[in-house]
Structures are given as structure tokens and as C-alpha cells.
Amino acid sequence: MFVAKVIGNMICTHKDENLKGLKLLIVQPVDDQLQDKGKPLVAIDTIGQSGEGDLVYLAKSRESSLPLNKELVASDAGILGIIDYYNVKRMEEI
Numbered sequence: 001m002f003v004a005k006v007i008g009n010m011i012c013t014h015k016d017e018n019l020k021g022l023k024l025l026i027v028q029p030v031d032d033q034l035q036d037k038g039k040p041l042v043a044i045d046t047i048g049q050s051g052e053g054d055l056v057y058l059a060k061s062r063e064s065s066l067p068l069n070k071e072l073v074a075s076d077a078g079i080l081g082i083i084d085y086y087n088v089k090r091m092e093e094i
Helices: 061-068
Strands: 002-010 024-029 041-045 055-060 077-082
Touching: 024 077
Parallel strands: 041 077
Antiparallel strands: 002 024, 002 055, 024 041, 055 077
16 A cells, blocks of 8 residues: 555546546655655546545555456556545654
8 A cells, every 4th residue: 555645637538347437536656754756647536535635545456446346447556545644653753
């Protein structure tokens, strides 16, 4: 799993049959200090609640589509939840 920030939506006129009715969002992965890390990617909103500006946690590969209960879904990343509160303690702070 990893953390990302939702930065936009994607509109598709043609989708794979298993993606119909699902929202596709553009997310920017972030590090533990919430700074951009890597390139943005497209993720399926498996919870149906995410929107631009939300901090979310995602899964990649096969795990990204598990909440959809479908056999095969063409997916690289899936949003599994919205993060309401985020706190990181470093070992030197403990």
C-alpha cells in the first residue's frame, strides 16, 4: 500500500467492460512528509467517495481491484480509503 493525493479526474469515452460505472482519478504518490514522489498515475476509486484534494491510500496490481469483487479488472492502482488524519513519528523522536 502507498499514500497519494488526488489531483484530478479522468473522463473516458470507451472503457473496459469491468471498469464501466467506476470513477477514474489521477493521483500523485507522496512520501511520509507528504511531498510528491514519482509520477502521477490513474487509479480506480473502489470506494466511490474520493475527490480532488483528498489524501488516500492505494494498493497496486491485483490487490487494487479486490474490493470490486470482479474476476479480472484492468487496473494498476485502486483507492482503498480516504485518510482523515496522518501522523509520522521518527525513531529519533521516540
